[in-house]
Amino acid sequence: MSTATADILSFEEAMEKFDPVLGFEVHVELNTRTKMFSSAPNAFGDTPNTNVTPVDLGLPGVLPVINRVAVESSIKIGLALNCKIAERCHFARKNYFYPDTPKNFQTSQYDEPIAYDGSIDIELADGTVFTVEIERAHMEEDAGKLTHMGGATGRIQGAEFSLVDYNRAGVPLVEIVTKPIVGAGERAPELAKAYVAAIREIVKNLGVSDARMERGNVRCDANVSLKPKGQEKFGTRTETKNVNSLRAVEHAVRYEIQRHAAVLDGGGTITQETRHWHEDTRSTTAGRPKSDADDYRYFPEPDLVPVVTDDAWIEKLRSELPEPPAARRKRLQADWGYSDAEFRDVVNAGVMDSIEETIAAGVKPATARKWWMGEISRRAKVADVEPAELGVTPALIVELQGLIDSGRINDKLSREVLDGVLAGEGTPTEVVAQRGLEVVSDDGALLEAIDGALAAQPDVADKIRGGKLQAVGAIVGGVMKATRGQADAGRVRQLILERLGVEG
Amino acid sequence: MPEITREDVAHLARLAHIDMSAEELDRMTGELSVIVDSIKTVSEVAGDDVPATSHPIPLSNVYRDDVIGETLSNEEALSGAPDNADGRFKVPAILDGE
Numbered sequence: 081m082s083t084a085t086a087d088i089l090s091f092e093e094a095m096e097k098f099d100p101v102l103g104f105e106v107h108v109e110l111n112t113r114t115k116m117f118s119s120a121p122n123a124f125g126d127t128p129n130t131n132v133t134p135v136d137l138g139l140p141g142v143l144p145v146i147n148r149v150a151v152e153s154s155i156k157i158g159l160a161l162n163c164k165i166a167e168r169c170h171f172a173r174k175n176y177f178y179p180d181t182p183k184n185f186q187t188s189q190y191d192e193p194i195a196y197d198g199s200i201d202i203e204l205a206d207g208t209v210f211t212v213e214i215e216r217a218h219m220e221e222d223a224g225k226l227t228h229m230g231g232a233t234g235r236i237q238g239a240e241f242s243l244v245d246y247n248r249a250g251v252p253l254v255e256i257v258t259k260p261i262v263g264a265g266e267r268a269p270e271l272a273k274a275y276v277a278a279i280r281e282i283v284k285n286l287g288v289s290d291a292r293m294e295r296g297n298v299r300c301d302a303n304v305s306l307k308p309k310g311q312e313k314f315g316t317r318t319e320t321k322n323v324n325s326l327r328a329v330e331h332a333v334r335y336e337i338q339r340h341a342a343v344l345d346g347g348g349t350i351t352q353e354t355r356h357w358h359e360d361t362r363s364t365t366a367g368r369p370k371s372d373a374d375d376y377r378y379f380p381e382p383d384l385v386p387v388v389t390d391d392a393w394i395e396k397l398r399s400e401l402p403e404p405p406a407a408r409r410k411r412l413q414a415d416w417g418y419s420d421a422e423f424r425d426v427v428n429a430g431v432m433d434s435i436e437e438t439i440a441a442g443v444k445p446a447t448a449r450k451w452w453m454g455e456i457s458r459r460a461k462v463a464d465v466e467p468a469e470l471g472v473t474p475a476l477i478v479e480l481q482g483l484i485d486s487g488r489i490n491d492k493l494s495r496e497v498l499d500g501v502l503a504g505e506g507t508p509t510e511v512v513a514q515r516g517l518e519v520v521s522d523d524g525a526l527l528e529a530i531d532g533a534l535a536a537q538p539d540v541a542d543k544i545r546g547g548k549l550q551a552v553g554a555i556v557g558g559v560m561k562a563t564r565g566q567a568d569a570g571r572v573r574q575l576i577l578e579r580l581g582v583e584g
Numbered sequence: 585m586p587e588i589t590r591e592d593v594a595h596l597a598r599l600a601h602i603d604m605s606a607e608e609l610d611r612m613t614g615e616l617s618v619i620v621d622s623i624k625t626v627s628e629v630a631g632d633d634v635p636a637t638s639h640p641i642p643l644s645n646v647y648r649d650d651v652i653g654e655t656l657s658n659e660e661a662l663s664g665a666p667d668n669a670d671g672r673f674k675v676p677a678i679l680d681g682e
Contacts, residue, residue: 112650119653128671129661133654137661148647170638177601179675228677229669243672246661375599380638388644 087342091266091334094306094341100268101314102261102333103303104275108254108283109222110153111290111297115250116221117144117187117384122252124295128245136250138183143383146171150252151194151387153288154219155397157254158195160282160404161214168388169194171219171381179244180223188255190378193218194387200282201406202274205428207420210271213259222251254283260314268337273330276300280326281405293324300329304336306344315340316350320364323357332357335364412436416445429457431467434474441474443481451477455498476501479508492565493517519568523575526559526567530576533558545580552576588616 115122118135135142158165169192173185198214225248230240256279264271280298284291291297305317318340323332340350354367403411412432413423416439426432431452438448452467460467480497483489489497489512500511512518533555534541543551552573559572577583590613597604604612658671667674 114648114650114652119648119651120655121652127658129658129673130655132656132661134656137656139664145646145648147650149650151647168644175599179673179678227672230677239677242675242677243669244675245672375595377596377599382639385639385641385643385646 087346088335088338089341089345091338093345094338095266096309097345098306098308098337098341099262099311100264100333100337101305101307101317102258102264102268102272103317104256104258104261104272105301105303105319106256106276106279107222107299107301108157108256108279108289108291109297110150110252110254110288112147112149112153112252114147116147116150116219116252118250120250123247126247128247131247132249136182136246138181144187146384146387147252150219152397153252153286154194154217154254155389155394156286156288156401157256157283158198158217159394159398159401160286161195161198161200161217161256163195163198163214163217165389165394166192166194166196166387167390168192168386170386171384172378173381174220174376174378176376178223179242180226181249182224182246186220186223187381187384188220188378189218200278202271202278203406204267204270204274205424207424208267210261210264210267210274212261212271212275215257215259217254217256220253220255222248222253224249269330269334272302272333273326276329277326278405285402285405287402293326296324299324302329302333302336304333304340305350306337306340308344315344316352318350318353318355318364320355320357321367325359328357328359331362332364335362339364416449418445418449422449425453429453429467431457434468434472438474438477441478443474443477447481448477451481455495459498459502470502472498472502476508483508483512487568488512488518490519490565490568493519517566519566523571526563526572526575527579529559529562529567530555530572530579532562534576534579541580544576544582547582549577549582588613588620592616 110122112122114120115131115136118133120133120136121131123131133142135144155165169189171187172190174188174190175185177184193216195217196215198217199211200214202210202212204210224244224246227243227245228239228241229243258275261268261271261275276298280291280293283289283298289297293299300323302320302323303317304320305315307313307315318336320332320336323329336355343350351366351369353369355364356367357364409423409427409432413420416423416435418426426435426449429452434456435445435448435452438452439445443451451472456470456472457467460470463470480494480501483497484491484494493512496515496517497508497511500506500515501508505511505514536558537554540551540554544555555576556569556572559576560567560569590609593609593613593616594604597609662668662671662673665673
C-alpha cells in the first residue's frame with residue numbers, strides 16, 4: 081500500500097526506465113437549457129435546490145424523458161471526435177449509494193454508448209502530432225453537489241455532516257473515454273494537457289458546452305501506468321480524479337509517472353486505486369482502492385426507451401458542425417501568410433481569435449499580429465490577464481492604425497494613445513486631442529526647432545553641408561527631443577536638408 | 585447460467601445496503617435460484633436469432649423539447665427531507681464516496 085508521502089523518482093530517471101501509458105475520462109457538461117431527463121433549468125450558481133423537479137430528486141413514481149437537444153449535442157461530439165454513431169443504444173442504471181444521487185443510481189450508458197471508435201490528432205506546442213484513439217463517448221447525468229461541514233474546511237476528512245444541492249443533479253454529461261495511449265514517452269504530461277485542451281476547444285467550438293473548467297464544465301480523470309522499457313504488458317494503473325485545470329492535468333500526470341517509477345524501481349507494486357490531486361502541494365494522495373464495492377450492477381433503464389439514429393438525422397447534424405478547430409487554424413495561417421513559428425506563437429498567446437476579428441475589421445495581417453503580439457500582449461502580461469480580456473477591440477486598433485498611417489501620430493506616440501484608451505480616457509482620436517499627442521506637422525514650428533538644433537551643433541551642421549548625410553540623425557534627434565517626440569522624423573529630415581541646401 | 589450461491593446473495597445484500605439475517609440469506613438463496621432456473625428456460629427458447637431486448641414495448645426515440653418547465657420551490661424540494669440547513673439537504677458525512 082502506498083503512502084501519502086511516497087518518494088518520487090526524477091522525471092528523467094523515470095523516463096530512462098519506464099514507458100508511460102495514459103488514459104483519460106473527460107466529462108463534459110452540456111449547455112442545454114434543461115436537464116438530461118427533466119425540464120428543470122440547467123443553470124450554474126442559482127439558489128440551492130430550486131432548479132429541481134421530482135425527477136431530479138428521485139421521488140417515487142416519476143418518469144424521466146430524454147432531452148432531444150442533449151442527444152443531438154452528444155452525437156455532434158461523437159462526430160467531431162470521428163466516432164461511429166450507434167444505430168441503436170439505450171440508457172442503463174449505474175447503482176451506488178451516495179448522497180450526491182438521490183435515486184441511488186446514476187442514469188448512464190453501459191454496453192451501448194451513443195458514440196464509439198473515434199480518434200483525434202493532438203498537436204503539441206512544437207508542432208508534434210499524436211493521434212489519440214477514442215474508445216467511446218456516452219451520455220449520462222451529473223450528480224448533486226456536496227459540501228462537507230464541520231471539521232476541516234470543506235474536506236470530507238473530519239466532516240460532521242454534508243449539505244447537498246441537487247441543482248446540478250441531472251445536468252447532461254458526455255463522458256469521453258480514450259483507449260490506452262502508448263508511446264508518448266517524455267511528452268506524456270504535455271500530451272495530457274494538450275488532449276484535455278483539445279477536447280475543451282472542440283466542445284466549445286461545437287457550441288454544446290460552455291467548456292469553463294473553473295466551473296466544472298470540463299472535468300478530467302487521468303489514468304497513468306508504467307511498464308518497464310521493452311515490456312508489452314501494461315502495468316497497474318491509478319486514476320487521479322477531478323483534475324480540473326489544464327496545468328493540473330500536466331502536473332498530475334507528471335507526478336504520478338514519477339511516483340509509480342519510484343515504487344516500481346524500489347521493487348514495490350502499484351495498488352489499483354483512485355488518487356486525489358492536491359494543487360497546493362502538486363502531489364496526489366491515495367483515495368479508494370478498487371474493491372468489490374465497484375460492482376455497479378448495471379442494467380438497462382426500464383423507464384427510458386432506446387435511442388435509434390438513422391442516416392438522415394446524423395447527416396443533418398453533421399451538416400450543422402462548424403469548421404473543426406485544427407482545420408480552421410490551417411486555413412487562417414495560410415490566409416494570413418504567417419510562418420509556422422509566428423502562427424504557433426499567436427496560438428500559444430491565445431490571440432488567434434482577436435487577430436482574426438482585427439483583420440476582418442480591415443487591418444493588414446502583419447499589422448494585426450504586431451499589435452496583438454506586441455503592445456497588447458505586453459500590457460496583458462503586466463496586468464496578469466489574457467490579452468483578449470484587456471478590452472482592446474478591433475475597432476480600436478483600426479482607429480489607432482489609421483492615425484499612424486495618416487501620419488497624425490507615430491509608433492511611439494501610438495503606445496501612449498493606447499495607454500490613454502485603456503485608462504478610459506476615450507477613443508484614440510479623443511486621447512490624441514486631450515493629451516496633445518499629435519505629430520507636429522506645422523513646418524513653421526518644425527523649422528524653429530531645426531534652427532535651434534543646428535545652432536546648438538554647428539560642427540554637425542558643417543559636416544552635413546560638406547555632404548556627410550549620416551550626420552543628419554543627430555539634428556533629427558535634437559528636433560525630436562525639442563518636440564517631445566511629436567514630430568514626423570521623415571519630414572524633419574527633409575526640412576533639415578532643405579534648410580542647409582543639401583540634396584537628399 | 586451459474587447457480588446462485590449464498591455468497592452471491594450476501595454480496596448483493598451488502599451492495600444494496602440491505603441487512604439480512606442468516607435465515608433470510610438461506611431462504612433468499614433458494615428463492616433466487618428458482619428465478620434463475622425459470623430464466624434459464626427462457627434462454628433455451630430464445631436462440632441466437634432473437635435479439636436481446638432492454639424494453640418490453642417496441643418504442644424508440646421518445647424525446648422532450650429543450651424547454652424549461654415547472655420546478656419545485658426550495659421549500660417543496662426540502663419538504664420530504666429528514667433534515668436540512670441553508671436550503672440544502674443535510675446528510676451524515678459519508679466517507680468513501682465517488
